[in-house]
Amino acid sequence: MTPLVQAEQAVLGAVFLDPGQLDHLSPWLRPDHFYRPAHQALYAAMLRLHAEGHPAATANAGEPVPLAWLTDTVREASTRTRGLTASHAHALVAACPTPVHAPVYGRMVLEGAIHRSVAQHAIRLHQAARADGIRGEVEETIHHAQILSEVLTDLAHRWGTEPRPLPPPAASESPVPQRQPVDEKVLADEEFLLGCLSVRPDQLLDVVGWLHPVDFADTGHRHIYRSLGALHHRGEPIDQLTVLWETQRRGALADGTLDAERVLRICDPLAFSGAAEYFGERVVQASLVRTATAAARQVRALADTESLAPGRLIGYALHALGPLDDVRRRWRTASAGESDPVRPGGPRGAPPPAARIDAARARSRLADATASVTPVAAPCTALPSRPTHRSPS
Template sequence: MTPLVQAEQAVLGAAFLAPGQLDRLSPWLRPEHFSRPVHTALYAAMLKLRADDHPAAKAQDAGPVPMSWMTGTVAEASKHTRGLTASYAHSLVSACPRPEHAVVYGRMVLEGAIHRSVAQHATRLHQASRADAIRGGVEDTVHHAEVLSDVLADLARRWGGEPRPVAPPASVPPPPAHPQPVDEQLLADEEFLLGCLSARPQRLDEVVGWLHPGDFADAGHQQIYRSLGALHHRGEPIDQLTVLWETQRRGALADRTLDTERVLRICDPSAFAGSAEYVGEQVVKASLVRTAAASARQVRELADDESLAPARLIGHALHALGPLVEVRRRWRTATGAEPKPPHADHQQDSTPPAARIDAALSRSRPHRTAAPPVMVPTTAAPPSARDRHHRRSPS
């Protein structure tokens, strides 16, 4: 028998022995917080009898409890579960160490419910994201992400705190990554998008506000988009060679993330023509589903760690959902559900602004070193009349 089951038995036994404890338990402890159906039915029956003004519910903790309290609870609970007997109710009474500690036992039950509820909703989010990845949707993923966030907020308040993301300590290693298979069509869409942006750099203005390098599933595509964004930000020309040079500067060729032939093929201006904004939306949508699956796995691993206190579990889980919240915000921006962030105006032709050209040249121009000081030999000043007088004077 696990400590959680023992805690559930203890809090029910305390409510049998001292029904007045329900006044301290009912505001925050619900029947669904119990892990066993029979315990759920018994606690729900107690709350119902209390709501029906059963005489025992008004009795003081130290006073005698009428037998009708136990028999009525068992009879009401038997309507919703099978196999419940009066002998099991008596065993719950004997399982309670101290009835006055009912609130502490209830907190144990709530702690177990928090871990269990977070794990269940994280599993549902993961399943929804995997299903959306197969059918190319996003609605179920967004729905279950909202449900998980709401559950975490509700559990945080029931535990007595506020829902606040908390990063795990630096000493805690991040959970191992689980790479997911990437659809070939998605990789083709990413190459198509990069080709469109390379051929028509002015279209970067349409996507830079909500499309980030991490949205690309392929590491090489991430590096090419970073290079395009860097050139665009500096106002420098964009073509096959400048993109290739920028990827080399970023080490993508040295670490073999990319090779020259691949970069030149993707950035071939004659191979692509289409709507960069539409394809970018598809890339962000796939990134949202992929991020949801990763966040759900991380939250599930946190929920399975029984050593985490509820406040830490909720805080770490909200932190794990942070990347998903950020991608979802950008997805809403891409689809027009939220206004697009303002961006700096760039010239629409291929000529970069003169000020940026001068800035780029100033970074490349060698700086003049200061000339070393010239040591000019000094000549002795002619002796004054007074000095000549002292020289002629006897010492």
């Protein structure tokens, strides 16, 4: 028998021995917090009889509890489940060490319910994300992500803590999500998007507000997107060679993440042409499903860690959902067709100001050879003063 089941028995036995303990339990402990169905039915019956003013519930402290309290509770609970007898109730009474410790036993039951509830909703989110990934949708994923967030908030209030995201203090307490296989269609959408942006860099303004490098499943695609954004921000020209040079400057070629042939193929102006905004939405959609799957796995691993206190479990779970909330907000922006306000420096789609272009090119040019030579100090000899004007010829 697990400690959780023993705690459930102790709570029910304490209420059988002292119905007044329900005054301390009923505000925060619900029947569905119990794991066993029979225990759920008994506790629900106790709450109902207590609310209806059963004589045992109104008895003064120290008075013997009438036997009717036990028999009436079992009779009421039998309408919800089968197999309950008076001997079962007597066994629960015998399992209670001290009736006045009922609130402590109830906290144990609630702690088990928190772990169980978080795990169940994380599983549902994971299943919804997998189904949406197959269907190419996100509605179920967003729905179950919202439910999980609301459940965590409710459990935090019941436990008596604030629902705040809490980063794990050690890597060992934050399970690392497994690397997920990426659909070939997603990779194709990412390549097409990068190709469209290479051909028409002005389309970066259509997606940069809600499409982030982390949304790309492929690491090489993230580097190319960053390179495109950097070139466009500095006002430098964008073509196959400039993108290749920028990825090299960022170390993507040296560490083997990309190779020159791949960069040139993705940025080939003859291979891609289309609306970057459409493919950007598809990339963010795939990122949302992928992030939800990873978050669900991480929350499930946290919930399965029995040694994790409920307050920390809720805080760590909310922290794990943080990246998902960010992608969800950006997905809503993308799907609604909203765009960022026009940035200072010119209307939407206009080229960068000439001053910014000159400054960017100055940063990219090598310094003059004479600028790198340290000037030699002249000897301290008196020189004749130069005339301040020329004599007329």
